[in-house]
Amino acid sequence: MSGLLGVGGGIVMVPLLVLAAHLDQHHAHATSLAAVIAIGAGGAITFALEGEVDVQLAGLLALGSLFGAPLGALVMHRTPEGSLKVAFGCLMIVVAGLLLWT
Numbered sequence: 001m002s003g004l005l006g007v008g009g010g011i012v013m014v015p016l017l018v019l020a021a022h023l024d025q026h027h028a029h030a031t032s033l034a035a036v037i038a039i040g041a042g043g044a045i046t047f048a049l050e051g052e053v054d055v056q057l058a059g060l061l062a063l064g065s066l067f068g069a070p071l072g073a074l075v076m077h078r079t080p081e082g083s084l085k086v087a088f089g090c091l092m093i094v095v096a097g098l099l100l101w102t
Contacts, residue, residue: 011092025081025088033073 010032017028047053076084 010088011095014088025084026076029076029084029088030073 010029013032013035014025014028017023017031018025021028023031044053044058048055079087
């Protein structure tokens, strides 16, 4: 589903890990981030073979993630589980709204 929908796993895997695997929110986020290595590599290679990857832009995004990802992980680690669930749910609602109305 992650390759099909173009998501790193958070929108699909985090809720499934919380509901089906009974992980707490922090462990679900961390586990989905670890799994995204294989998911992202598989999807990126498939799309690259089809000529669908903007390599220069992908490099800039990867460079930015070297700073943003550790900062985000630090903030997530320090955020109480209830607040993390609310923030994650709100983000999903906002993104869904943007996709439907644009």
